[in-house]
Amino acid sequence: MAARSEVLFLGGRAGVGKTTVGHEIHQFLSAAGVRHCLIEGDNLDQAYPPPWEHGLAERNLAAMWANYRALGYRRMIYTNTVSVRFTADLTAAMGDDPAVTAVLLTAADPTAHQRLQIRETGTGLAHHISRSDLMARDLDRNTPAWVHRIPTDGRPVTGIATEIITLTGWTTAQV
Template sequence: MDGSELLVIGGRSGVGKSSVANALHALLRDADVRHAVIEGDALDLAWPPPWEHRLSMRNLAAVWANYRELGYHRLVYTNTVSVLEADELAAAMGDGPRISGVLLTAADEVVDARLAGRESGDELAAHVERSARAARRLHADAPAWMPRVATDGRTPTEIARTIAELVGWVSADHPGPAAR
């Protein structure tokens, strides 16, 4: 493989980004496709939020350098707005990756039910409101080239397979060595 590849998976809270990333990891592992998965939220989860310092990008640069040194060339990166920041994420990687991505979508009632399974009370209400606001922003601002993949009524494994085939890391008839 000549260069790195960056796959961004974005979408509103409750759409299934983490579940899909975990299923994609399992699919790629089973197909022996070398890759790394980074949850973007973990790169700057602090209080007060360090967003104005672009800490997530600085941390991505440091973490990816370690993966790259060990021979990794494919990165799966999940974060709500990653589809809006793909160029900046690629720049932080520092090695000119080919960028691909997907915007995960789901109906409000599906997302609300998922969020209710992990939040409660005032936190649930706040997450539902932020998720709806993010959905509107992502719908309006995500690049036109970015495929939209609905998660309603589908398992994370089904969605992961769709994404892996979309980006060419596995194929329907031969999931392994050609994608290494």
């Protein structure tokens, strides 16, 4: 019988460092020979008008995960702003009852704003800052208590990634 799947959900407001931390975890696990995949959840339903009501992200995740599973992958890092609030829907889309670790990355407004100013160089900066601020409050209020909260303010990405990898227990290759 195949080993049980495991998933790490990284959530948090825009500018908190989800993508950067996800990539750092990917680098660390790759160097350690730990088989895994990294999926940037925002790319699974990024369209206009937004297709959220159609479950497109979940449908695309189901298709991608089926392909990874067919190749023997059992561990996934999934980054998306609200993923930590919708773990049941996302794991149902995976279809194989994975063990879940969920982490809400947090950052104060000035930290997130500074990071967004570096990343968003076009006309969308004000919108991204406004949405980030609203989402930070929403995530703080509505994320389940069992989800780990890890601040990113003033911390090196390597330290954050190491802390999260310790939470997952993914420090050894999975058979």
